[in-house]
Amino acid sequence: MRISQLFGKTQRELPAEADTASHQLLLRAGMIRQIAAGVYSYLPLALRALNKIENIIRDEMDKAGGQELMMPVLQPLELWQQTGRHGALGQILFTLKDRRDRQLAMGPTHEEVITELVKYNVQSYRDLPQLLYQIQTKFRDEPRPRAGLVRAREFAMKDLYSFDADEAGLDISYEKMRVAYQNIFDRCGLPTVLVEADSGAIGGKESKEFMLVTDSGEDEIIHCSCGYAANTEKAASAKSIAHSEELLPIEEVATPGKATIEEVADFLKVPHSRTLKAVFYVADKNFVFGVIRGDLEVNETKLKNALHCTDLRMATEDEVKEAGLVPGAASPVGIKDIQIIADDSVSSGTNFIAGGNKPATHIKNVNYPRDFKADIITDIAKARAGDTCPRCGGKLASSCSLELGHIFKLGTFYSAKLGASFIDKDGQSKPIIMGCYGIGPSRLLAAIIEHHHDDKGIIWPASVAPYQIHLCPLYREGSKVAEVTEKLYADLTAAGLEVLLDDRQESPGVKFNDADLLGIPFRVTISPRSLEKNSIEVKRRSEKQAELVGVEEAVSKLRELVG
RNA sequence: CGGGGUGUAGCGCAGUUGGUUUAGCGCGCAGCGUUUGGGACGCUGAGGUCGGUGGUUCAAAUCCACUCACCCCGACCA
Incomplete structure (x- = not known):
């Protein structure tokens, strides 16, 4: 190609729109052009690189036994209502009406469509396993598109869906994809960290993300030199025993004007870990009382999962009062008729300071389970850099990173809801066991530049260079x-x-x-x-x-x- | 959705206490000439509904109201 004829012009000056390196360079190199928030045209140079990325993905998917197909962008909204994801994804779904007033969605992902498709093409265990994939433009009305191609509303996406007869089969498919993904990132010149991820409300049993550590990333990951790595939503830390003493009787103590953990701990001259923090949420309209050791914070994703709710938000002060509690001095001790969920850190110490359930009063020597009970006790704490690694006892670190790929054991969520079943060897009808594996080629394009550039411009790895x-x-x-x-x-x-x-x-x-x-x-x-x-x-x-x-x-x- | 910011030529910006402004500057673009190893120079030229609508005024890029778009932070992101 002669540059004199190449469509697209380079720019000397930094575009005011862009802050991240990949966004700036893509614009300056004349590779992309924005037409609306998170919506871009790809000029020839960008398309060539994108095609190379997609062909690497295609190659690895085919090697792993995948078959490529193409599915509709326009999907009836009813299909989304059948799986209930209309609500879960509601805000993010681009919807429109056709001339007969039928509601349609622009596909943000294709689990529903592929399951529907597989339903009519798989009847027997002999038809399984299947690995089906598509590389297409997907649409998500993101609350906040950002950083050019990193988070766009219209973007290229490869999704592979696996269909197996049993869990063992799913494990094999999942492992094939893990290897294929590793190959893809290697070939694209991207060093990724594989982290444990939250599998969300649809309850898959395992989910991992391939993350690129970069300052322009939007997710925080927690990791340890021993190899443990997890998304902050999922990350765990070892909660050491803070203190262990003989249990003392409960004792009230006046704490005038002291409400926060910091104020109370300073006033009583004890470390934060000696206190119990009370937090209040509304989970699917139910008021929930959370308890956690004072030096820790609640991880709302873990809380959401523990409560099996879809909507979770912090309660307002009025709601707290309405529940008969005293903000700043609330305590799980003596609470009735309110669901209590406690972090397992409440049993990591003895003789805690907790609220007194009346103004300006706290109580000393609160012990679990002697003085209060929890309806649920589990890990709902945020793991933080500096915490103890749950695997090796070392120190955890955190990094800013960008999610490049996600592999996910779905189970039977979609197949059960949409009736995609097969007849097994034993003659029984069973729902097909699914997995899904996503990777965003257009985001990879940005990630590659993010990782391979200097102050003069892009430094393409040969495999994806235009x-x-x-x-x-x-x-x-x-x-x-x-x-x-x-x-x-x-x-x-x-x-x-x-x-x-x-x-x-x-x-x-x-x-x-x-x-x-x-x-x-x-x-x-x-x-x-x-x-x-x-x-x-x-x-x-x-x-x-x-x-x-x-x-x-x-x-x-x-x-x-x-x- | 909350907070902050910006809309003036393809890009980057100035002008915003209303009036010598037929709205400028730099880059880029076109023509001519001189140049040529790390973003050359001279001359000439083209290119603008000043985001939009309504209002105030003799007069609006400039003041007021409404509105739209985009960016950043947060919330959110199966």
């Missing part, structure tokens, strides 16, 4: 630059290499800067200076030094370098 070779002729009248360049361009192209030719009448500085910005792996400079030595210059984008290569062996040398 072109392999960038020819930079420095034309001079009376020189053979044009002639050599044209021959080289023709020969390299004939040799099957992907070549970008900067045939513009621009100064060397402009050409070099654009070459750095576009980030093609190999830059070849053809100039009167090098032609004097009957050579051209070859420089990797990732390196500073150029290498002289004889004009005659240029094609074979470049073929070898590109590999």
Whole structure:
């Protein structure tokens, strides 16, 4: 491709719209253009890179036994009502009406459609397992699109769905995908961390995310040098025994004007871990009393899962009062008719300070289960950097990261609701066991740039670069630059290499800067200076030094370098 | 949805106490000439519903009201 004809222009100045590196570079390189919040056109260079990413994914999916298909973007809203996800995804679903007033959704994902499809094509265990995938544009009305292609409302998505007859089969499919995903990220030059993730309300039994550690990420992950890694929604930490003493009798203590854990602990001169914190939520319209050790915080995802609710929010002060509690001095001791959920940290110590259930009063020496009972006691605490690793006892660290892929054991949630069953060997009808495995090629495009760039521009890994070779002729009248360049361009192209030719009448500085910005792996400079030595210059984008290569062996040398 | 910010040419911006403004500047773009190893220079030129609507006024990019869009933080993100 000749740059003089390439659709898309580079920009010198930083676009005011963009803050993250990938967004800025994609815009400056003339690769994308926004038309609405989170909605982009992909210009030729971006599309070439995207296609390469998608083909790597395709290749790995096919190797793992996947079959590609295509499914509708327009989906009847009824289908979503059948699985109840209309509510769960409600806000995020783009919906529209057709001329007969039928409601349709623009597919944000395709579990419903594929299950419906599989239902009519699988009857017997002999038809299983199946690994089916699609690479398509998906639509989600995100509350806040951000960072260009990182979180868009219209974006490329690959989803593979696995269908198995039993759990053992699902385990095999899941493992195949884990390996395939690892291969995909390796081939795209992205080092990822595999973290345990929350599987959410639809109750899959296992779920992991492939995360890229990057400052521009939007998720926090907790990890340890022993290899333990988890999304903060899921992360656990070991709650050491804070203190263990002989149990003392309960004793009231006046705490005028002290409401927060900090105030009470300071006033009574005890560490935060010596107190019990009370937190109040409304879960699916039910008032819930949460208890956790004073130095810890509640992880709302864990809480939500423990309560099996779909809607969870903090209670307002009025709601707390209405429940007969005293904000700032509430205590689980003596509470009746309110659901109490306690973090297991309440048994990690003795003689805690808790609220007194009357103004300006706390009580000392509260012990679980002697003084109060919980309807549910489980881990609902947030793991934080610096906490103790639940696996090895080491110290946990946290990093900002970007979710690139998600593998998920779904179980029978969709197949049961939509009636996708098969006849097993024993003649019994059973719901098909499903898994889903998602990866966003357009987000990968951004992630690759996020990870592979310098202050001059993009540095494409060869596997996904839009072109392999960038020819930079420095034309001079009376020189053979044009002639050599044209021959080289023709020969390299004939040799099957992907070549970008900067045939513009621009100064060397402009050409070099654009070459750095576009980030093609190999830059070849053809100039009167090098032609004097009957050579051209070859420089990797990732390196500073150029290498002289004889004009005659240029094609074979470049073929070898590109590999 | 809450908080903050921005809308003036393809991009980056100035102008915003109303009036010498036929709305400027830099980049980019077109033509001509001189240049050519890290974003060259000169001359000439094209390009604008000043986000939109309504209002105030002799007069609005500028003041008022409403509204739309986009960005950032948070909430949210099966």
